[in-house]
Every structure is written in C-alpha cells, then in structure tokens.
Amino acid sequence: MSKKAAKKGFTAGLGQLTIPLVAIAILVIFNLIRDPSFFSIEIKHNIDGNSVLAGNLITVINGASELAILAMGMTLVTAACGGQDISVGAAAAIAGSVFVKVLKSGASINAGTVILAFLLACIVAMIFGAFNGTLVAVFNIQPMIATLILYTCGRSIAYWINGGATPTVDSGIVKAIGGFIPGVPIPTPVIIVVVMAIIFKLLFHFTSLELLTQSVGINGSAARLNGINPTFIKLLSFIILGVCVSVAGCIGVGRLGLINHETLLLDVEMDTILAVAIGGNNLGGGKFKILGSIIGAYVIQTLTITLYAMNVSSTDVKAYKAIVIILLVVIGSPVVKKKFEKFMAGRASKKAASEAKGA
Amino acid sequence: MKKTNAVRREPFTDAQLLMTITIAIFIGMYLLAMIFLGGGFMHPQQVIDMLNDNVSLIVVACGLTIVMIGGGIDISVGAVTSLVVMSCVLYLNGGGNIFVAILLALGIGLAFGAVHVFLISYLEIQPFIVTLAGMFFARGMTTILSVNPQKVNHEGFANLRDAKIEIDWLGYTANNGNLIPARIELGVVVAIAIVILVFILLKFTRLGRGFYAIGGNQQSALMLGINVKRTRFMSYLICGLLSGISGFLFMMHTGAGNATNAAGMEMNAIASSIIGGTLLTGGVGNVIGTFFGTMTLTTIKKIVVSSGLNQPWWQSITTGGMLCFFILLQSVVLSRRAKKKKKT
Numbered sequence: 159m160s161k162k163a164a165k166k167g168f169t170a171g172l173g174q175l176t177i178p179l180v181a182i183a184i185l186v187i188f189n190l191i192r193d194p195s196f197f198s199i200e201i202k203h204n205i206d207g208n209s210v211l212a213g214n215l216i217t218v219i220n221g222a223s224e225l226a227i228l229a230m231g232m233t234l235v236t237a238a239c240g241g242q243d244i245s246v247g248a249a250a251a252i253a254g255s256v257f258v259k260v261l262k263s264g265a266s267i268n269a270g271t272v273i274l275a276f277l278l279a280c281i282v283a284m285i286f287g288a289f290n291g292t293l294v295a296v297f298n299i300q301p302m303i304a305t306l307i308l309y310t311c312g313r314s315i316a317y318w319i320n321g322g323a324t325p326t327v328d329s330g331i332v333k334a335i336g337g338f339i340p341g342v343p344i345p346t347p348v349i350i351v352v353v354m355a356i357i358f359k360l361l362f363h364f365t366s367l368e369l370l371t372q373s374v375g376i377n378g379s380a381a382r383l384n385g386i387n388p389t390f391i392k393l394l395s396f397i398i399l400g401v402c403v404s405v406a407g408c409i410g411v412g413r414l415g416l417i418n419h420e421t422l423l424l425d426v427e428m429d430t431i432l433a434v435a436i437g438g439n440n441l442g443g444g445k446f447k448i449l450g451s452i453i454g455a456y457v458i459q460t461l462t463i464t465l466y467a468m469n470v471s472s473t474d475v476k477a478y479k480a481i482v483i484i485l486l487v488v489i490g491s492p493v494v495k496k497k498f499e500k501f502m503a504g505r506a507s508k509k510a511a512s513e514a515k516g517a
Numbered sequence: 518m519k520k521t522n523a524v525r526r527e528p529f530t531d532a533q534l535l536m537t538i539t540i541a542i543f544i545g546m547y548l549l550a551m552i553f554l555g556g557g558f559m560h561p562q563q564v565i566d567m568l569n570d571n572v573s574l575i576v577v578a579c580g581l582t583i584v585m586i587g588g589g590i591d592i593s594v595g596a597v598t599s600l601v602v603m604s605c606v607l608y609l610n611g612g613g614n615i616f617v618a619i620l621l622a623l624g625i626g627l628a629f630g631a632v633h634v635f636l637i638s639y640l641e642i643q644p645f646i647v648t649l650a651g652m653f654f655a656r657g658m659t660t661i662l663s664v665n666p667q668k669v670n671h672e673g674f675a676n677l678r679d680a681k682i683e684i685d686w687l688g689y690t691a692n693n694g695n696l697i698p699a700r701i702e703l704g705v706v707v708a709i710a711i712v713i714l715v716f717i718l719l720k721f722t723r724l725g726r727g728f729y730a731i732g733g734n735q736q737s738a739l740m741l742g743i744n745v746k747r748t749r750f751m752s753y754l755i756c757g758l759l760s761g762i763s764g765f766l767f768m769m770h771t772g773a774g775n776a777t778n779a780a781g782m783e784m785n786a787i788a789s790s791i792i793g794g795t796l797l798t799g800g801v802g803n804v805i806g807t808f809f810g811t812m813t814l815t816t817i818k819k820i821v822v823s824s825g826l827n828q829p830w831w832q833s834i835t836t837g838g839m840l841c842f843f844i845l846l847q848s849v850v851l852s853r854r855a856k857k858k859k860k861t
Contacts, residue, residue: 297848311837314830477657
C-alpha cells in the first residue's frame with residue numbers, strides 16, 4: 159500500500175515534466191545506440207590558449223542557451239496572457255543593435271562600457287516589451303496579434319539603428335560573452351543560463367509572482383475580484399520577457415562579434431513557443447513550470463544537433479524536426495493520455511480480478 | 518465571444534463595422550496617393566498590378582479567414598504554398614501534364630489540411646503547434662526537393678502563364694503613341710472567383726454559419742446540434758485546399774520555384790485578415806474585408822516606395838505602424854460598443 163502511494167506521489171510530482179524528460183531520455187538513448195562517442199567530452203585548447211570543454215554534448219548545452227533564456231520569459235507571458243509573443247527574435251535584434259551601437263559610440267571598449275551598453279539594451283528591450291504588454295493588457299488584444307506588429311517591423315528597426323550596416327565589434331569582453339571567459343572551461347552562455355534560472359528561482363521564492371501569474375492566467379476576472387491587478391501582472395510578464403530578450407540578444411552578438419539584423423536569432427520565436435509547449439505548459443495560460451520550458455529548449459537543441467550529426471543538411475532539418483514534434487505532441491495529447499490511462503486501468507482491474515479469483 | 522449574439526440585432530455587426538472602416542481607409546488612402554503622388558497611381562493598371570502581384574496572398578488569406586472565424590489558426594499556409602510551387606515545377610519539368618499538376622497542387626493542400634485537422638480536432642492538440650510543425654515540414658520538404666531555384670520549361674504552362682486578359686479602354690497611351698492595354702492575369706480571375714465563393718459559403722450556407730457558431734462559442738454550438746468536429750474539419754480542409762490553389766497561382770505568376778518562395782506569407786495573410794476585421798478569438802470576420810485588407814497592405818507598400826523613402830527599412834516600419842493603428846482601432850471600437858451595449 160505504502161509502495162503504491164509512494165509511486166503515485168512520484169508520478170504526481172513529475173506531472174507535466176514527464177513529457178520533456180521522456181523526450182530527452184529517448185533522444186539520449188537513441189544517440190547512445192547510434193554512436194556512443196556523441197557523448198564524449200574532451201578538453202581542447204582554443205585559439206586564445208584557454209583550455210575549454212568541447213564535444214557534441216557541450217555544443218548542445220551551449221547552443222540552447224538563448225533558447226532556454228527566451229523560453230523562461232515566454233513561459234511567464236504564456237501563463238499570464240494565454241498567448242505567445244512572436245516578436246522575441248525581432249526584439250532581440252533590436253536589443254543587439256542597441257548593444258553594438260553603444261559599444262561603437264565609445265572610444266574604447268572596457269568592462270564599464272559593456273555593462274552600460276547591456277543596461278541600455280535591456281532598457282530598450284523592456285520598453286518594447288512594455289509596448290507589447292500595453293497592447294495586450296490595457297487594450298485586450300490577443301498577444302499573437304499584438305506582437306505581430308513588432309514581428310513585422312522589428313528587424314527593420316534594428317537595421318535602421320545600425321544605419322543600414324552590419325557593424326562588427328572587436329573586443330575580448332564581447333567575445334567572452336558569447337564564448338569562454340579566460341581560465342573558465344565552461345562556455346559563458348551556459349553560466350548565464352544558470353544565473354538567469356537562479357534569478358527566476360529566487361524571484362518566485364521571495365515574491366508571490368508565480369501564484370499571481372497563475373491565477374491571472376487561469377481566470378483574470380476572478381483574480382481581479384481577489385484583489386490582484388491582472389493588467390499589471392500581464393505588463394510585468396512582458397517586461398520580464400524584455401529582459402530575457404536583451405540577454406539573449408547580447409549573447410547572440412557575442413557569439414559572432416557582429417550584429418546582423420536579418421540572421422540574429424532567426425526563427426527563434428517558433429522554437430521558443432515550441433520549447434514552452436514541449437515543457438508541458440498549457441499554451442492557453444494558467445499553471446506553468448519554468449523548468450519544463452528549459453528542458454524543452456534542450457530537447458529541441460539535442461534534436462537539431464543529433465540531426466546535424468547524422469549529416470542532415472541545415473535546410474532539411476526542419477522537416478525531420480516537424481515529424482519528431484508531432485510525435486511528441488501526439489504522445490502528450492489529452493486524448494491519447496486518456497486512452498492510455500483507460501488501457502492501464504483496464505489491465506489493472508483485470509489483474510485484480512484474476513488475483514481475486516486465484517485467492 | 519458572447520457579444521455577437523446580442524450585437525447582431527443592431528443595424529451594423531462588429532464585422533461589418535470593421536470592414537467598412539477598412540474599405541473607407543483603403544479608398545481614402547488611394548485617393549490621397551492619387552492627389553499627392555499622382556503618376557502611377559492615376560493609371561488603372563496600378564490597381565490591376567496590385568491584384569496581379571497578390572493573387573496567392575488573397576487566396577491564402579481567404580482560407581485563413583475561414584479558419585480564424587472558426588476560432589483556429591493555421592500558420593503553415595505560406596510554407597504549403599512554397600511546397601506546392603516547388604513540387605509542381607519539378608513535376609512539370611519532368612514532362613508532366615498541367616491538369617495533373619493542378620490535381621497535385623490541390624492534393625498536397627488537402628493532405629496538409631486533413632492531417633492538421635485530424636491532430637487538432639480528434640487528438641485535441643493546440644492548433645498553433647500542429648500548424649507550426651506543418652510549416653516546418655513543408656519548408657523542410659521544399660528544400661529537400663530542391664535547394665536551387667528551378668525555372669519551368671514546359672510549353673503548355675508557358676502559354677498558360679503568358680495568357681492575359683487585355684482590356685483596351687482601361688489602358689493608356691504610351692509616350693510613343695502606342696496604346697498599351699491593361700493586362701490582367703488569369704490568376705486574378707480565379708482569386709476573385711474564390712473570394713466570391715467563400716463569401717457565399719460564409720453568408721448563405723449551413724456550413725458557413727457553422728464556422729461562425731463554433732468560433733463564437735463552441736459549447737453553445739454543440740448544444741445547438743452542430744457537429745463541431747466535422748465543422749472544424751471542413752474549415753481546415755478548405756484552408757488547405759486554398760493553400761494548394763494559392764501555390765498553383767503563385768507558380769503561374771512567377772513561373773519558377775524557389776525555396777524562399779512565399780516567405781513570411783502566413784504573417785501577411787494573418788495581418789490582412791486582421792485589417793479586414795477578423796478577430797483571432799473567432800466568431801467575427803468577413804472575407805470581403807480580408808480582400809480589402811490585402812489591398813490596403815499592398816497600397817501602403819506602394820505608397821512608401823513611390824514617395825521616395827528609399828531606405829530598405831521604411832516599408833516594414835510603415836507596415837508595422839499601419840498594423841498597430843488598425844489593431845488599436847479595432848480594440849477601441851469593439852470595447853466602446855461593448856460598453857454601450859452594457860448601458861442599454
């Protein structure tokens with residue numbers, strides 16, 4: 159009896175994390191069978207002479223950083239507003255452009271100017287987030303429609319900020335943001351993801367933001383009657399997403415050392431929404447788990463890198479990705495789940511019946 | 518959307534009001550362009566060119582309007598269009614028959630629609646995710662078929678592509694004294710026919726009213742005895758079919774297949790529908806509005822180009838600004854009406 163209860167408690171605790179965990183487990187097992195050397199990690203020396211970690215696994219964890227950061231913010235927006243922001247890629251391009259613009263305007267690039275540039279990029283991204291948030295929260299426009307505006311013109315605004323060019327930044331500090339800090343073998347973006355995750359964890363621990371967001375997402379009018387201000391919560395979720403966007407944009411700039419408004423985080427909005435969905439969060443709002451979205455981001459990146467390792471060309475990856483996505487969501491769909499539960503219940507009752515007969 | 522039922526008793530429904538505003542703004546904008554920019558805007562050929570260039574967008578937006586009225590979303594339409602173009606081009610270059618190519622186009626569209634709706638309706642997966650996967654799949658398949666641009670070398674098709682309706686009295690006299698007639702592509706006729714057919718479908722048939730019902734309130738529709746699943750099935754199927762047609766029209770316009778064809782078309786189509794007064798929440802919308810929404814978007818782009826803002830970023834920035842204006846307008850108009858209704 160106690161064993162049964164413990165088992166039940168275990169599965170209930172996992173809850174919505176089951177799907178992303180199963181997905182990542184399947185991918186890992188598939189890779190183990192295909193080619194065990196996929197997981198080999200070695201220490202290499204890069205151009206600057208630092209000893210750094212290298213290997214497919216590191217590529218996955220490193221490459222998914224922007225996606226994971228955006229997925230954290232997107233989860234909040236999804237939970238509070240019941241819709242998704244499709245302008246994150248465009249907004250990241252704007253943030254990256256501001257970042258580069260500020261760096262270029264100074265005489266020399268040192269730690270102070272980088273921090274200043276990042277803060278300014280943050281503020282600009284938060285303003286655009288607030289613009290989206292105002293449309294959604296005050297004017298009651300569906301998030302997808304409201305953010306369609308910035309999706310349409312965001313990359314052009316970034317182009318305009320750059321003055322029609324793709325300026326490069328040559329600085330060790332900026333390179334370190336997208337690559338490795340001298341003396342640290344772990345890629346910097348991974349460290350940033352961990353820091354962001356801890357910030358979110360602390361935010362939820364010391365404030366009631368998680369509860370407030372969930373109640374606004376489940377029923378806005380009920381939340382209002384309970385003294386919660388849904389407009390503010392929705393606006394806040396978009397502003398927090400703005401911070402995430404600027405961090406992701408700056409990492410993207412750091413990786414390449416230049417800002418290209420067309421290709422920076424291209425198509426990332428769709429992947430981000432996908433990460434949120436694979437994480438088991440309801441895209442209609444309500445309860446959410448940020449951890450699920452983060453795992454979802456790593457699932458997507460593992461899938462992409464696995465396909466690359468199987469010599470699928472980068473343009474064709476999308477087709478295979480689509481098949482895997484459909485398989486994942488079919489497994490996680492409520493109807494299939496219900497059928498499966500019924501099947502299991504039927505088996506359990508049969509077993510019980512046969513046991514009773516035997517006794 | 519609880520308000521649709523009550524508002525319908527008033528002389529103007531939400532959809533009609535929003536559509537009227539769109540049409541008025543389109544006409545006003547075009548008149549202003551004629552007065553201040555003159556030149557090309559004075560010729561009827563300008564309007565015809567706008568139609569010629571946008572046939573596939575109009576057809577796709579019609580399909581999307583139906584899905585959006587039914588409370589769903591389909592973001593795979595642009596990618597399906599691109600896939601249809603590429604597969605038809607390759608088929609025709611392999612010495613295929615035009616009629617089979619048309620059937621191929623329709624078949625691909627229908628297949629995508631059917632798979633989407635099976636997953637959405639019967640497995641209850643969110644439409645956004647399903648059609649997103651459909652979009653990825655169609656884009657990936659397009660590049661698997663061919664990464665390089667392909668040109669059609671098919672005689673029968675070349676004749677079809679170059680067939681244009683020439684109207685003398687809409688034409689103009691060129692500088693050298695020759696009369697240049699207005700040229701309308703065959704695709705325009707098909708697109709306008711589809712707009713009219715969809716209008717009739719939405720307005721006068723049982724199925725069309727069903728779309729509004731399931732989009733307005735699924736639960737009430739179910740209680741009224743509407744087969745919600747079958748109605749939703751039909752909405753996505755029609756949307757898929759129209760994506761297929763749009764692909765063929767796209768090929769008739771460009772005569773070539775390219776992996777980046779119709780990039781971003783899904784968002785343009787959604788924007789057209791919204792400008793035309795369709796709400797993403799479902800239950801409100803009109804296909805005539807969608808048609809004018811497409812024309813409005815195109816006119817903005819033409820005005821930006823001809824008013825000398827040559828930097829590449831102005832087109833999208835003005836489009837975004839315009840979109841913002843329409844979306845805010847809709848929100849304000851609808852909330853004012855909702856308030857008025859509460860008072861009476």
